[in-house]
Amino acid sequence: MSRFLVSALGAAVLLTMIATLALAGQPDPGQCYGDDYVGVSPKNLTAPPAQQYVYSFTLLDNLGTPVAGFPASQVELRFTACNNPSTRPSNEIIADGDSDANGLITWSTNLNWGGGDPCYVDVLVQNAVFKTMGDYPTDNCGGLRSVDEDGDGNVALSDLVVWQPAFVTGGPAYQGDLAQPFDCASALADLVTWQQHFTAP
Ligand SMILES: [Ca+2]
Ligand SMILES: [Ca+2]
Numbered sequence: 001m002s003r004f005l006v007s008a009l010g011a012a013v014l015l016t017m018i019a020t021l022a023l024a025g026q027p028d029p030g031q032c033y034g035d036d037y038v039g040v041s042p043k044n045l046t047a048p049p050a051q052q053y054v055y056s057f058t059l060l061d062n063l064g065t066p067v068a069g070f071p072a073s074q075v076e077l078r079f080t081a082c083n084n085p086s087t088r089p090s091n092e093i094i095a096d097g098d099s100d101a102n103g104l105i106t107w108s109t110n111l112n113w114g115g116g117d118p119c120y121v122d123v124l125v126q127n128a129v130f131k132t133m134g135d136y137p138t139d140n141c142g143g144l145r146s147v148d149e150d151g152d153g154n155v156a157l158s159d160l161v162v163w164q165p166a167f168v169t170g171g172p173a174y175q176g177d178l179a180q181p182f183d184c185a186s187a188l189a190d191l192v193t194w195q196q197h198f199t200a201p
Pocket of ligand 1: 147148149150151152153154155156158159
């Protein structure tokens with residue numbers, strides 16, 4: 001091998017190492033992962049904890065190492081595709097807190113609003129799309145779940161009127177599948193979640 005080739009190879013290896021190190025510690029869209037669907041409720045703070053909606057996303061860098069302490073303000077759920085009535089305070093909702101030691105970042109407090117919708121929802125990290133949750137009917141299970149189905153800010157019998165046909169006919173899931181973990185099916189467990197939010201203070 002010529003001396004030139006050896007030094008060129010050495011430089012290439014060095015550049016790759018530098019690039020790898022530069023990206024280490026930053027969330028990598030190819031490594032990060034999260035839940036496939038999200039649910040919201042205007043009673044998410046008062047419903048029994050096991051029935052409260054939580055959206056989880058895990059931040060990993062290019063080496064698969066957890067990114068801890070990543071600021072909540074830079075990780076958002078984006079609802080711009082959602083057009084049904086809703087009480088969400090804004091179209092981009094930041095996480096509840098910074099990522100933990102495992103890179104886990106969650107939304108629950110900030111999902112305290114209502115309105116079901118067939119829309120897709122994006123996960124943004126520093127304004128870049130890291131994940132897109134499916135919309136209905138492109139994804140048969142897609143869409144934003146809410147015990148406040150009609151998005152008027154109350155969990156009331158009018159929402160049960162929306163849930164009931166989805167239960168009887170088996171869809172759409174975004175209206176009938178209200179219990180986490182979302183399984184795409186509409187069953188009595190989903191009615192229990194609705195009831196627990198309905199009776200919460
Ligand atoms: Ca309602
Ligand atoms: Ca279900």
